[in-house]
Amino acid sequence: MADKIVITAALSGSVTMKEHNPNVPYTPEEFAREAIRAEEAGAAVVHVHFRDYTTGLPTTDPVVMSEVVQAIRENTNLLLNLSTGVSLESTLEERMRPVVNHDPDLASLNPGTMNFCTVNYRDGTVIADKTYYNPLAATIEFGTTMQAKGIKPELECFAISHVHNVLFFHEHYDFLEAPLHFSFVFGVMGGVRFNSDMVNSYVHAIPPGSTWQGIGAGPTCFKVAMAAAIFGGHIRVGLEDNVYIDHLTKRKSEGNWDQVAKAVEIARMVGREPATPAEARDILHLPKRS
Numbered sequence: 001m002a003d004k005i006v007i008t009a010a011l012s013g014s015v016t017m018k019e020h021n022p023n024v025p026y027t028p029e030e031f032a033r034e035a036i037r038a039e040e041a042g043a044a045v046v047h048v049h050f051r052d053y054t055t056g057l058p059t060t061d062p063v064v065m066s067e068v069v070q071a072i073r074e075n076t077n078l079l080l081n082l083s084t085g086v087s088l089e090s091t092l093e094e095r096m097r098p099v100v101n102h103d104p105d106l107a108s109l110n111p112g113t114m115n116f117c118t119v120n121y122r123d124g125t126v127i128a129d130k131t132y133y134n135p136l137a138a139t140i141e142f143g144t145t146m147q148a149k150g151i152k153p154e155l156e157c158f159a160i161s162h163v164h165n166v167l168f169f170h171e172h173y174d175f176l177e178a179p180l181h182f183s184f185v186f187g188v189m190g191g192v193r194f195n196s197d198m199v200n201s202y203v204h205a206i207p208p209g210s211t212w213q214g215i216g217a218g219p220t221c222f223k224v225a226m227a228a229a230i231f232g233g234h235i236r237v238g239l240e241d242n243v244y245i246d247h248l249t250k251r252k253s254e255g256n257w258d259q260v261a262k263a264v265e266i267a268r269m270v271g272r273e274p275a276t277p278a279e280a281r282d283i284l285h286l287p288k289r290s
Contacts, residue, residue: 004275005267006234006283008045008213009038009256013240014058014087021243023255026051028071035072037257038238042264044280045106046072047081049240050098058087060097069102077277079286081106081154084142088116088130092138099145105286106181109143109153110134111165115190116158132158132190136165143175150287156183156215158191160198163205170207179209179285183236186224187217194220199227211284219247225263229270234283235263 011025011034018024025031035046050068052059072080082098084107099107116132119125146153153176157163163182170176184202186194194216206212213234216224221242225235237259245253245262253259264274275283 001275001279001283002232003272004279004283005229005272006045006211006213006275006280007043007260007263007267008047008081008234008236008238009034009043009260010047010215010236010238010240011035011038011256012049012051013238014049014083014085016239016243017056021239021252023253024051024056024239024243026056027053028067031068032071032075034239034256035076035078037255038260039076039078039277041257041260042274043078043256043260044275044277045079045081046076047083047108047236047238047240048072049083049086058090060086060090060094062097062101065098065101069104079105079277079280079284081108083108085110085132085156088132092133096142096145099142099149099151103149104151105281105289106152106154106284107146108156108183109139109146110156110162111136111139111169112159112162114158114162117189119189139165139169140173140175143169143173147175147177152181152284152286154181154183156185157202158185158188160192160201160205163202167205167207178207179211180207181284182206182210182212183215184212184233185215185217187220194224194227196227199231203231203233215241217241219244221247221259222262222266225266226269229267229272235267237263 118128214228
């Protein structure tokens with residue numbers, strides 16, 4: 001289905017808050033609202049970071065996770081992708097909980113530690129100097145758990161070295177089953193900038209038959225979406241990555257749904273149509289579920 005494109009809505013993230021965009025969901029009702037509207041707009045997958053209902057801070061509280069998962073599954077047909085990143089402050093044990101406690105269709109799997117920083121590109125100020133801790137032993141443990149539960153790893157690569165780590169795991173361990181599914185992330189300080197050379201490097205580094213999606217942080221969001229649509233990848237948009245529907249005018253998104261609608265428009269510009277959740281299951285080679 002080369003003319004189909006899988007669009008993922010990353011509903012919440014761990015950094016964007018209601019103060020950045022009031023439509024960032026915290027509660028099960030808000031997650032259900034965002035998921036329903038994203039599906040109606042053309043999304044096939046939702047990616048979820050759980051939030052404390054009151055503070056909005058990232059959490060893997062069992063009650064919160066269960067109620068949010070139930071709200072999405074009862075109200076949509078969307079494929080469910082749970083984050084094991086959670087937040088930069090979360091312990092590895094906390095980050096394991098989404099895949100230990102639940103059976104999502106996909107879950108993020110991070111194959112390398114990196115700087116994960118916030119900077120001011122205008123004057124060079126380092127605003128937040130942090131580390132995203134992903135030791136190789138943890139990747140093996142997370143991946144092995146996902147394999148045992150039939151959860152497809154979404155391999156989040158913030159740098160080309162992360163793809164090379166995946167190749168190492170694929171050669172020497174059996175928890176990654178082909179065809180693999182990658183996310184190529186652009187625009188995070190500590191990772192890679194968005195340009196055609198980096199897109200080309202990513203695409204040519206992964207094993208034949210793999211699928212991939214493009215993720216652009218902030219102002220790179222829709223540029224990456226266009227590149228992914230052109231070069232045969234899939235698209236992720238949403239309030240986790242970007243709070244604006246128009247960066248030129250600084251007009252904020254009305255929710256995840258309008259970013260999905262814009263992704264659909266981008267896909268159709270290059271002759272591709274949004275995949276349904278059932279089509280996305282086949283495209284991403286996910287196991288059938290009752």
